[in-house]
Amino acid sequence: MEVVWLSDRPVDDESAFVLVLQEGTPRSIPGAAPQSPLGPISHFGFSLPSRDSVDAMAAGAKNAGLLQFGPTFLNPYAGYLCIVRDPDGHNVEFSHGQSLGIARNSAEAAGSSR
Numbered sequence: 065m066e067v068v069w070l071s072d073r074p075v076d077d078e079s080a081f082v083l084v085l086q087e088g089t090p091r092s093i094p095g096a097a098p099q100s101p102l103g104p105i106s107h108f109g110f111s112l113p114s115r116d117s118v119d120a121m122a123a124g125a126k127n128a129g130l131l132q133f134g135p136t137f138l139n140p141y142a143g144y145l146c147i148v149r150d151p152d153g154h155n156v157e158f159s160h161g162q163s164l165g166i167a168r169n170s171a172e173a174a175g176s177s178r
Contacts, residue, residue, distance in 0.1 A: 083108065107147060107155035114160055115144050121158045122146035 066087045073080030081161040086106070098134040112118050118135050132155060134146035143161035150156050 107157050109157035112158050112160050118160050
């Protein structure tokens, strides 16, 4: 899948807002097809300060019948996470320890070299 991470966060601020866009067919889901907006794995994600915070979010969502996935350590990039269904049926991810990618300055992003 193609993935783009968009943010204007300072390099040292791992908890700042990041918009992650994915396109393609997810290979990890058998029979999955390309997605429509906020389709089967598209979601908004929010970083939490600890695994305990993710566990608490997952427990509350489970009690409300809204827990879709987790909590679990998915991989070094996605970190420890759970996915909750919001009132409109969209997926919302709550994670801790997620790698937010390598920050690039605007000159590099524009394609100029140093």
